[in-house]
Amino acid sequence: MTFLGLTDEQLSACVGPVVPAPTRQAGPFTPGSGETGPSTTRARFARGVMTALGEPGDTDAGAIVGAIGPVRALRAIVEGWEAPRVLDLIRENDPAMADGMQGRLAKALERWRPRASQSAAVRIFESAGHLRAVLVTPEDACWPHAVDDLGDGAPHALWVRGDVGLLGSLGRSVALVGARAATGYGEHVAMEAASGLADRGFLTVSGGAYGIDGAVHRATLASDAATVAFLAGGVDRLYPAGHTELLRRVAERGLLIAELPCGSSPTKWRFLMRNRLIAAASTATVVVEAGRRSGSLNTAGHAATIGRPLGAVPGPVTSPASSGCHRLIREYGAECVTSAEEIAELAGFAGEAPSADGAETTSGRDASDGPEAIRVIDALSARKPRSVGELSIVTGMSTRDVIATLGALDLDGRARHRDGLWLKSP
Known part of the structure; x- marks a missing residue:
């Protein structure tokens, strides 16, 4: 089975060298078997090629990838699908988006197709591999x-x-x-x-x-x-x-x-x-x-x-x-x-100062604190109250874990709440 004229083995050879280390460590790298699934070789290959087809900030390209996925989006561009066919696929997931793109999708497809070629796509990955660069996608754990x-x-x-x-x-x-x-x-x-x-x-x-x-x-x-x-x-x-x-x-x-x-x-x-x-x-x-x-x-x-x-x-x-x-x-x-x-x-990290040797010290920390407590303490401000939702965003922790950690810090006297918001204790 091929994708854009490349076999799964060829795709793996292209994509494997540019997979970020955290993803490689999660398990053996194997070619994807279908058009869905965040970790498939085809999805990563498609996202890599899409970075070359449009200019940065192209919201039309972002909308299509978001609606039908990177693999089908790339197929639509490379294989010359007509705009009505692509609109039908978008409409299945987002009718409002399909209606909004109806007048400009054909021009967008024409805009991207001149840059699409198998040789250019392969060259993208070969160049990155030689440079030891990696391709980070929204499906990776390290994605910002x-x-x-x-x-x-x-x-x-x-x-x-x-x-x-x-x-x-x-x-x-x-x-x-x-x-x-x-x-x-x-x-x-x-x-x-x-x-x-x-x-x-x-x-x-x-x-x-x-x-x-x-x-x-x-x-x-x-x-x-x-x-x-x-x-x-x-x-x-x-x-x-x-x-x-x-x-x-x-x-x-x-x-x-x-x-x-x-x-x-x-x-x-x-x-x-x-x-x-x-x-x-x-x-x-x-x-x-x-x-x-x-x-x-x-x-x-x-x-x-x-x-x-x-x-x-x-x-x-x-x-x-x-x-x-x-x-x-x-x-x-x-x-x-x-x-x-x-x-x-x-930036939301008040009350911190460098130590004499340049290492970071933070008011309210204890040497025995676990990583969750450290992250919540760092995110708390002594002057600006923050909601649990805001703390969850800043720390990257789930709401449940933030609430549990705040409870422990409250018992220790290192955090206090006021009107449903939280502050670092002075």
């Missing part, structure tokens, strides 16, 4: 579910270089972004914030560019901590060229992430769409320094749209390089932040 908040515009999959296990730490991360043409003041603040957050156990997230982005990555690495760079092209395109060595170090110590496959070039549009991933994957976004036209304001806009906490660092009122930050504070409700401690509070 925060990006699902982008809805139909969420990535089909992510190509990753580095320690894939760090994806689970994005629940405790801060995006620090800003202008490429940064001033000495902006780079200084960025480095201080990055190192302070690293000492508090946060992942720092940025875009690998000159200026603020580079300062963030360098300072985090200098603190012997992990940092994440989202790229606008493939994970083999280390751009800008002047940051090639820096980005290689990021891949060794942290993560390089892209939604486009290897060989994809960064473009202006792709930079803008890359910014939505930076905002969605991070717990909070802080604009360190930005002029009125800085691209980092685009990242701030994405963060605000999907409800992520947004902060901005003030600068001299005479500096055009900070006018974008001042505008975010004045007109868009961004929180004014001036230190790593204030940024940690913005």
